[in-house]
Amino acid sequence: MIETAALGGIWRHEFALFKRYYLSQTFAALVEPTFMLLAFGYGFGSLVAVVGHYRYLDFVATGVVGVAALFTSVFPGMFNTYIRRSFQHTYDAILATPVDVPELVAGEVLWIAAKSGIYSCTPLVVAMGFGLRPSPGMLLVPFITFTTALGFGLFGMYTSAIVPSINSFDYVITGVVTPLFLIAGTFFPLASLPAWARTAAEFNPLFHCVELVRHAVFGLQPRTDLVHLSALLLFAALMWLIAVRTLRKRLID
Amino acid sequence: MTTLRPMTGARAPGSGSEPAISLRGVVKRFGALTAVAGLDLEVPTGSCLGLLGPNGAGKSTTMRLLTAQAIPDAGTISVLGYEVPGQSKQARAEMGVVPQQDNLDEELTARENLEVFAQLYRIPRRSRRAAVDAALERAFLTERQSTRVDRLSGGMRRRLLIARGLVHDPRLVLLDEPTVGLDPQVRAQLWGLIDGLRSAGTTVLMSTHYIEEAERLADSCALMSHGRVIASGSPAELVAEHAGARVTEHYGPPARLAEVEELARTAGLPTRRTGPSVSVLKAETMPPSLTAELGPDGVSRAASLEDVFVVLTGERVE
Numbered sequence: 096m097i098e099t100a101a102l103g104g105i106w107r108h109e110f111a112l113f114k115r116y117y118l119s120q121t122f123a124a125l126v127e128p129t130f131m132l133l134a135f136g137y138g139f140g141s142l143v144a145v146v147g148h149y150r151y152l153d154f155v156a157t158g159v160v161g162v163a164a165l166f167t168s169v170f171p172g173m174f175n176t177y178i179r180r181s182f183q184h185t186y187d188a189i190l191a192t193p194v195d196v197p198e199l200v201a202g203e204v205l206w207i208a209a210k211s212g213i214y215s216c217t218p219l220v221v222a223m224g225f226g227l228r229p230s231p232g233m234l235l236v237p238f239i240t241f242t243t244a245l246g247f248g249l250f251g252m253y254t255s256a257i258v259p260s261i262n263s264f265d266y267v268i269t270g271v272v273t274p275l276f277l278i279a280g281t282f283f284p285l286a287s288l289p290a291w292a293r294t295a296a297e298f299n300p301l302f303h304c305v306e307l308v309r310h311a312v313f314g315l316q317p318r319t320d321l322v323h324l325s326a327l328l329l330f331a332a333l334m335w336l337i338a339v340r341t342l343r344k345r346l347i348d
Numbered sequence: 349m350t351t352l353r354p355m356t357g358a359r360a361p362g363s364g365s366e367p368a369i370s371l372r373g374v375v376k377r378f379g380a381l382t383a384v385a386g387l388d389l390e391v392p393t394g395s396c397l398g399l400l401g402p403n404g405a406g407k408s409t410t411m412r413l414l415t416a417q418a419i420p421d422a423g424t425i426s427v428l429g430y431e432v433p434g435q436s437k438q439a440r441a442e443m444g445v446v447p448q449q450d451n452l453d454e455e456l457t458a459r460e461n462l463e464v465f466a467q468l469y470r471i472p473r474r475s476r477r478a479a480v481d482a483a484l485e486r487a488f489l490t491e492r493q494s495t496r497v498d499r500l501s502g503g504m505r506r507r508l509l510i511a512r513g514l515v516h517d518p519r520l521v522l523l524d525e526p527t528v529g530l531d532p533q534v535r536a537q538l539w540g541l542i543d544g545l546r547s548a549g550t551t552v553l554m555s556t557h558y559i560e561e562a563e564r565l566a567d568s569c570a571l572m573s574h575g576r577v578i579a580s581g582s583p584a585e586l587v588a589e590h591a592g593a594r595v596t597e598h599y600g601p602p603a604r605l606a607e608v609e610e611l612a613r614t615a616g617l618p619t620r621r622t623g624p625s626v627s628v629l630k631a632e633t634m635p636p637s638l639t640a641e642l643g644p645d646g647v648s649r650a651a652s653l654e655d656v657f658v659v660l661t662g663e664r665v666e
């Protein structure tokens with residue numbers, strides 16, 4: 096059972112730390128998409144004006160939302176979890192209080208996902224400066240990125256429990272995270288890829304996130320979007336099971 | 349009565365309350381290594397038990413078993429009346445833990461560390477502030493409350509670590525070598541603090557390598573070796589039983605020391621090396637013939653818990 100009192104304690108810890116780094120994170124969240132949109136939107140955009148029925152800049156802006164959701168969840172999931180478990184022994188301290196492993200995992204990932212869900216919307220805000228038209232559907236985006244970040248945050252936490260050392264994250268980043276963020280229809284449409292890559296993308300949660308974000312911003316397609324949402328929820332549920340299991344093995348002797 | 353009894357399943361008649369901690373036949377293995385090997389231990393409510401034993405004896409592992417941060421391979425554990433690991437969360441809510449290894453959050457200030465734990469221990473919002481203030485005072489860190497932990501001295505960190513484990517006024521505290529690295533004044537202050545806890549009715553389980561600490565604070569001691577308790581009782585009982593009243597120390601070249609050891613052993617008296625000398629324990633029971641044989645160069649002193657420790661756990665580091 097997961098008690099809110101336990102989650103409250105974990106968030107108290109996160110909030111105390113957040114007060115230390117929110118400025119740098121906010122800076123990164125605003126400036127990074129600005130650079131991306133400048134480089135891709137203007138650089139690439141001069142070669143490709145439209146993708147499908149989207150303006151290329153609008154296409155990239157929504158793609159970058161997905162990339163932000165991935166990066167701001169998988170990296171804290173990997174590195175913070177590893178450092179707190181292995182170097183700082185923070186989790187040892189927390190597990191000596193009335194907090195169980197599932198509560199620890201839930202508290203950490205809900206915080207990561209809440210933060211990621213909100214910060215991942217910054218590319219849209221920046222893109223409005225580049226001419227993206229505001230739409231009411233944009234209000235759905237933080238919920239989409241939150242759900243995506245749950246899965247990827249848990250995936251990061253899971254890998255933190257299986258890597259033998261912090262350097263081994265290179266394998267995860269190059270071998271898993273990079274292909275995930277490239278083959279998701281983020282910067283170029285999947286239609287231009289060979290059939291096998293398009294099939295592979297169906298198994299990429301980020302693809303479902305990016306599709307959902309685009310549809311939320313430019314017009315929902317209820318039937319397909321329900322499939323995309325289910326894929327994200329299924330991914331998060333699966334990751335929850337394996338993250339709790341592997342972390343328990345690592346934290347409890 | 350505060351002495352430890354070997355557990356036979358029955359409680360001493362007249363002891364009204366349940367023991368705060370009870371372990372029966374507890375086994376914990378790490379692969380091929382058996383860290384805790386059939387441990388029986390009971391800590392009566394309101395008493396202070398000193399857990400002694402050489403490095404690797406299984407003291408810290410025992411502490412982790414009590415918080416369900418390690419799960420036993422066999423045996424039963426109960427803490428404050430809760431069955432562990434089954435009901436360990438309730439037990440953890442009512443106990444405080446001071447780990448051997450510092451796990452404070454270095455990026456946060458002293459105060460923030462305490463605030464986080466005040467909430468993790470579910471102190472109601474309205475009393476949290478007072479609890480944190482009291483903990484800072486306890487640790488003599490009121491003035492340094494806004495200092496980040498990575499800028500505190502080693503002793504200050506230790507004090508903060510102890511205060512963190514006490515922030516919620518637990519009924520039971522587990523102290524794993526609480527005074528390592530403290531200067532003598534602060535150690536004495538903490539002894540006062542631990543003694544105060546016990547006077548207030550808190551049960552204390554404390555592991556330590558400072559024999560003096562155990563002698564001063566513990567109502568009873570358990571001596572651990574290779575994952576089980578090999579002797580237990582009040583410090584005075586342990587000394588009387590295993591080291592007697594007096595000890596004579598003989599100095600000399602190695603050949604002389606070996607000779608003293610040989611003579612004492614033949615007479616059935618325990619000995620231990622004390623650096624450049626050999627100590628013959630239970631010297632008061634020495635037959636006059638042996639006294640004569642050993643010669644007059646012996647220096648007499650009172651037997652100590654340290655003598656017991658060395659004699660029972662062996663002299664060599666394994």
Ligand SMILES: Nc1ncnc2c1ncn2[C@@H]1O[C@H](COP(=O)(O)OP(=O)(O)OP(=O)(O)O)[C@@H](O)[C@H]1O
Pocket residue numbers: 348378381382383401402403404405406407408409410448
């Ligand atoms: N997580 C673990 N994995 C493998 N072995 C372990 C683990 N924890 C402890 N051990 C082993 O169990 C044995 C008991 O260790 P423990 O830390 O309980 O000893 P201790 O009595 O606390 O020693 P010290 O006085 O040095 O703190 C040691 O041999 C140790 O190497």
Ligand SMILES: [Mg+2]
Pocket residue numbers: 407408409448524
């Ligand atoms: Mg230890």
